[in-house]
Amino acid sequence: xxxxxxxxxxxxxxxxxxxxxxxxxxxxxxxxxxxxxxxxxxxxxxxxxxxxxxxxxxxxxxxxxxxxxxxxxxxxxxxxxxxxxxxxxxxxxxxxxxxxxxxxxxxxxxxxxxxxxxxxxxxxxxxxxxxxxxxxxxxxxxxxxxxxxxxxxxxxxxxxxxxxxxxxxxxxxxxxxxxxxxxxxxxxxxxxxxxxxxxxxxxxxxxxxxxxxxxxxxxxxxxxxxxxxxxxxxxxxxxxxxxxxxxxxxxxxxxxxxxxxxxxxxxxxxxxxxxxxxxxxxxxxxxxxxxxxxxxxxxxxxxxxxxxxxxxxxxxxxxxxxxxxxxxxxxxxxxxxxxxxxxxxxxxxxxxxxxxxxxxxxxxxxxx
Numbered sequence: 530x531x532x533x534x535x536x537x538x539x540x541x542x543x544x545x546x547x548x549x550x551x552x553x554x555x556x557x558x559x560x561x562x563x564x565x566x567x568x569x570x571x572x573x574x575x576x577x578x579x580x581x582x583x584x585x586x587x588x589x590x591x592x593x594x595x596x597x598x599x600x601x602x603x604x605x606x607x608x609x610x611x612x613x614x615x616x617x618x619x620x621x622x623x624x625x626x627x628x629x630x631x632x633x634x635x636x637x638x639x640x641x642x643x644x645x646x647x648x649x650x651x652x653x654x655x656x657x658x659x660x661x662x663x664x665x666x667x668x669x670x671x672x673x674x675x676x677x678x679x680x681x682x683x684x685x686x687x688x689x690x691x692x693x694x695x696x697x698x699x700x701x702x703x704x705x706x707x708x709x710x711x712x713x714x715x716x717x718x719x720x721x722x723x724x725x726x727x728x729x730x731x732x733x734x735x736x737x738x739x740x741x742x743x744x745x746x747x748x749x750x751x752x753x754x755x756x757x758x759x760x761x762x763x764x765x766x767x768x769x770x771x772x773x774x775x776x777x778x779x780x781x782x783x784x785x786x787x788x789x790x791x792x793x794x795x796x797x798x799x800x801x802x803x804x805x806x807x808x809x810x811x812x813x814x815x816x817x818x819x820x821x822x823x824x825x826x827x828x829x830x831x832x833x834x835x836x837x838x839x840x841x842x843x844x845x846x847x848x849x850x851x852x853x854x855x856x857x858x859x860x861x862x863x864x865x866x867x868x869x870x871x872x873x874x875x876x877x878x879x880x881x882x883x884x885x886x887x888x889x890x891x892x893x894x895x896x897x
Contacts, residue, residue: 552578552621554707555891556610557715558698559629561585561740561764563609566888567619568868570896577870577878580885581613603697607704614705624707625891626698627715630744630758634660634667634689635714637674637755637827645678652687660689667691674752686753688714710895716746716756718890723838723862723882724748732824734832735862736817736851737886738841740764743813745820747832754828757820761812763841770805790846803846810847814854821855838862842883864889 552569562585567578585601601609613619636659640651652671657664667689676683695712702709716737724733735746740763746756770781790803790810821832835857837848842861852859864886865878 551896552623553710553892553895554619554621554624555627555718555888555893555895556624557627557718557885557887557891558606558701559585559739559887560742562884563606563613564885564888565610565613565617565619566885566892567617567621568889568892568896575868575893575896577865577868577874579617579619580881580888581617581619582884583609583613603700604704607701610701610705610707622706622708623710623895624702624705625711625713625895626702626709627718627887627891628690628694628698628712629715630742630756632690632694633714633716634662635756636660636687636689638685638687640683640685642680642682643678648673648678648683648685652685656687656689659687662689662691666693668695672752674754686755690714713891713894715887716744717753718888718894719838719862719886720746720748720751720753720890721893722864722886722890723836724751725863725866731833732830734817734821734835736835736837736839736842738762738813738837738839740840743816743839745817747820747824749828749830755820755824757816757823759816761809761816763839765809766806766841769809770802773805774802785844787845789844790850792846810850814851817855832857835859836862838864838883838886840884843880862886 551571552567555566555568557564562582564580564582566580569576569578636656638652638655638659640648640655643651648671652669653664656669660667669687669689671685671687673683674686690712698712699709716735719737720735724735730750733748735748737744737746742758742760743762744756744758747754766785767778767781770776770784771778774781784802788802790806792803825831835851835855837851837859838861841847848859848861862883863879864882866882868889870878
């Protein structure tokens with residue numbers, strides 16, 4: 530059984546917090562990992578109670594031992610989640626799940642001045658040409674990102690999620706014995722946890738380089754204005770190294786973590802993978818520049834700061850390479866910033882920030 534082979538990273542807080550608090554669970558079912566975060570709130574203080582993860586790629590491999598995309602059933606996923614929760618000693622059953630980028634459709638529409646109660650029907654009418662599925666087969670959500678209802682014309686960000694995907698996560702929650710409170714597209718969860726200075730007037734780009742896709746989102750005053758996903762990501766970097774050097778996945782991952790985009794003069798020939806990575810990283814940069822340019826054409830504003838998230842963001846030399854090419858200040862997402870945890874975990878959690886942003890962002894919303 531899958532659950533017999535789980536190796537989870539978790540930290541148990543035995544009797545650490547004795548006062549009863551509101552608790553909430555955020556679960557990110559990604560293409561390569563399942564990650565769980567439990568937070569609690571007392572007043573304005575938010576504490577980390579627990580975290581755990583399971584590596585899905587242990588069960589999906591192809592040539593060169595390369596990982597394949599997560600295609601586990603709801604039952605298999607729920608078995609993993611139940612085991613993680615049991616091993617971590619998590620008590621709360623209130624949970625939220627993230628919807629992956631490939632399962633969400635984003636579009637922006639402009640509406641004339643109208644009352645707030647007229648907006649839902651207007652959204653349904655206007656959004657129809659932009660959603661590649663019948664509206665009866667999706668759930669729609671929207672938010673006003675510019676203007677004031679009843680006073681001015683407005684811009685609306687619309688999100689559509691296929692109904693069968695909602696059913697899938699409802700089944701996972703039910704089989705896991707959890708009380709599903711909400712679902713949320715992962716970009717919102719990640720932004721909540723990763724963009725800490727979103728309330729100022731800066732235009733901030735959040736670039737999430739995952740295993741199977743990269744998402745470039747732009748936020749202004751903490752409000753998501755646009756989001757663009759494309760299929761160039763971490764596993765593409767892994768594949769090009771594995772096939773060029775004829776080595777397996779685990780060795781490649783080790784090389785990426787150790788050498789990455791470090792300048793070639795600092796490395797031996799056998800360590801120099803920069804020349805293999807630059808073309809693909811360049812493609813990610815081109816898509817990013819395109820997203821920035823489109824935002825400028827739409828809004829007349831330049832991106833002022835970049836936050837990098839996802840496991841690839843920690844690859845040596847990547848931040849510096851992006852900074853030179855994009856000519857903007859760049860930081861690595863520190864999702865656990867302002868979350869109270871034992872000092873012994875400080876260094877560990879800082880390195881985990883880019884990985885746990887989605888699960889953490891879900892839990893943060895659940896505590897609001």
